[in-house]
Amino acid sequence: MTELRGVGIGLGVAQGPVARMAEPFPPPEDVDSTRSAEEEGARVRDAVAAVARELEQRGAQAGGAARDVLEAQAMMAEDPALLTEVDTRVGDGKTGERAVWEAFASFRDQLTALGGYLGERAADLDDVAQRVIARLRGVPAPGIPDPGHPFVLVAKDLAPADTALLNLDMVLALITTEGGPTSHTAILAREKNIVAVVGAADAGSLTDGTVVIVDAAAGVVTVAPSQDELDRAENRAAARASAATAPVTPGALADGTPVPLLANLGKPEGAAEAVELGAEGVGLFRTEFLFLSANAAPTVAEQRDAYTRLLSAFPGKKVVVRVLDAGADKPLPFLNDSHEENPALGLRGLRALRASEDILREQLTALAEADAATRATPEGPADLWVMAPMVSTVEETEYFVAMAREYGVKTAGVMVEVPSSALLADRILAHADFASIGTNDLTQYTLAADRLLGSVAAFQDPWHPAVLRLVREVGAAGAALGKPVGICGEAAADPLLAVVLVGLGATTLSMAPTALADVRASLLSHTLDDARRVAEAALAADGAASAREAARAASASQKVTQP
Template identity: 55%
Template sequence: MSALAGVGVSPGVGLGPAYVLAYRAPVPEPGSRHDGDAAAELAGAVRALERVATDLEERGARAGGEAAGILEAQAMMARDPGLAAGVAELIEAGTAAARAVHEAFGRYREVLAAAGGYLAARVADLDDVRDRAVAVIEGRPIPELPTGDGEPYVLVARDLAPADTALLSRDVVAAFVTEQGGPTSHTAILARAMGVPAVVACPGATSIPSGTPMLVDGTSGLVRTAPSGEDVLAARDADAARQVALSAVTGPGSTADGYAVPLLANVGGPHDVAAALEYGAEGIGLYRTEFLFLDRAEAPSAAEQEAAYLEVLDAFPGGRVIVRTLDAGADKPLAFLPPGEHEPNPALGERGVRLLRAHPEVLAAQLTALAAAAARSAGALRVMAPMVATAEEAAWFAAACDAAGLPAAGVMVEVPSAALRASDLAAHAGFLSVGTNDLTQYALAADRQLGALTGLQDAWQPAVLDLVALAAGGAAEHGRPCGVCGEAAADPALACVLVGLGATSLSMSAPALPAVRAALSRHTREQCVLAAGAARAATGPEDARAAARSHLPGLADLAL
């Protein structure tokens, strides 16, 4: 038996033969020309792109959940007017349709990659759309993954496209293993939503021969090839015991000594509500509203917005639903707004609350729709602003919410300045919510989409824990709650530490809720405080994790 190490991003144990996805789409011949009928050539390219867009939409509709939003965004790429204009320009100049699509997408690819952040993370999605369109033009079949009734396999790839994996299930795939990606990659997001164990950033994975038996631990990130019978039995027994232990803990989140810690779900739209309810979420701690705004030529109507908010509010009568106002701009541009000046570093540009201040009409329309939805629902609506850096920004947002009839507005703590001066922000905000994904990225100056920096993209970094403690302490000075809505809350051990640091609620992807609920139930608040102190005293993430776990013995019983 040999072993590889990666980053576990979806918990559980998967066993099966390796299915190595080694397909590489052929590149159309450089310099290839059409026969002179540019109109017919362009019509063929347009039909191909539309066929790809329709196929992606259909896959998204069948898959639902997180996959639906991801595939809908890909379909919008296929219909992007700017890309279509680039294809048309090349075809008019004599380039054959397949090569024109390849080159036009290539130009856009360079722009996305240079932008960094969110847009750079979409390069793989753009490549997938390109390759599918070229295949349609050339009359080649697009390879599909096995979905038959055979033994579930371990899908191994350099990276995975959402369209490849969206229609798979635990009955078909035992686990995912990729050489690229990180905790926030599409592979990680979809794997967690499907409940399939997954390991990413695993060097050498594609060198494993297809058919090799593989044992994948999505919690530890360990990947074993040709495991012994004893190893398999031990892993299965441990996983079964873990599932029994997790299912035994139900009800609201709390520590062993009865300290209440509401456990909430992160959602990307109404399609995620079913999973949140299934896993026992007490409410919504982060409702991402970008799906309403991105990849469209016109702003969403008031009625469309109100309906989307109302559907989620009505799912949790009496429970809190925390809506994050639009987090766009810079690396997530809005097509219906005039383009701003070129930003050489979009991650540090005009985004989040900065964009809303530049375009107050967008925020006003969203707050009006939110207030209308709240008036029609028994759900307890709370609204928070993204990327707040100063007390002045917090005061501005609170005033805007108050004017719209939405009191107790909150702010997200995603940049170090907000954590360092959390008390100043809490003087104006009704609550704080720590977004550990961005907070880690900015504190360590490490792009969270870059697999090479996975070691720095770790919320166990003691510096990040210090910032969370500062945020919680600053909120407490004013009697304000301070929750955590970043994916750090999905780590059972780290969830206990976050409570020890002062977090008053935890929000995460829905499938992670049972493990966190069980972990909290096995430890007192004092144990959480001791674990947090030990982690902060460490000098690195691995040491912090080990130090915290020494104060959390219940995790071993749960095999977490």
């Protein structure tokens, strides 16, 4: 028995035999074409168009986040600059297959060099190139294996087109050797609630038929486990399934201390599922969906309609809306499209909005109008809270809160995502009504590791004691000033880490709706004193892995049962 480590996606555990993804095509031979440049160019254009339409069709069939991903990939396939590169190579006498391979590889290398969000999209170009080459050759593109029985899929990285249409009756879990926590594989695995471990570099040695246990909660793949280990994993999976079907109750600790469990949402359309899964409100509503696919900022009316739909879905419940968090790594032509050498440290979040203040003012106008429009809801209006992203100073806090008040926002807060705001939490919360800790970015900036870069994914671990200490600073400031402190990063979806966060002073937890049942069950097995002891054990560790193990040991010593 051996263990392989990576980044766990989801919270579950699964077991089964391995089936490996087919290897991609090797580079086409660099030989002169026997066709004219016009003929080769026409072949490539037809193949690219066919692949783009296929991606769009798969997206329409899959729906949800998969549709957005695949539509973006289709647009990437037909990028005019990319096709110009292909035409140039075809004009030099290369075959269509070789021209596509070279041009797409060149663009891929450029994206990889940029890093961040764009760097994560490099793998998408590889997939498109493989599909176009397959179309040119008249053969199927490399895809999901079909061994005829349920299996654990092992791949270098999964393309969005493959992940979107996985047969969940056959695919028990996913393991990839590359990719980070924000790769498309990870995003779609979360949406589909698939057990997955990504970035497990040594998984390339796994062979077809080898039985493995995939433990996403621990980020571990156990190879050739014993029968006892298989039985324990099966019991854990059964307990998790049972917890997911248990009656939904408000989030609380074993001693009755309330810990509201909220949902992270990206679009109003996700509200119904969140409510069904037990969300007690919204802890993070990302407004970027209105902006990222547009060439111009949406109108106040367009925004108001979207916010009204969201608020109407949560009558009488808290809804926390984050104003636009874009710029730098996700440049918008109407906000900030200038190149930055280090986009993670650039003009993003509130910084970008201050540079284009009219966009912020229009967003606050739309939110205020939506709030007013839902005041007559029979069950009571939603309780609208609005927060600014990437706040790093007291002055920025004062600026945003004052502007929010100007537009009638009653509850205005800030995201704590950088160490400076965590260390100054007492002064920041003297002005803001609440703080919400974005553990993804807070971990990135604390450990100087780009959270969108797979090569440093191992550093992107919110269990690190340095991150936990900063969370404690914010929790202590909130308690001293009587201000709520929420968690809205991926950390809140980890059942044991959720207990630690509450022990550090978090008053609410917000997560992907599919994680609510696990976290609810975990909280119910700890009292507030338990949570504080588990948190202290984690804080005393030297690293992320030892903090996680110390927390597990402290939890077990209290004789509580983890889901």
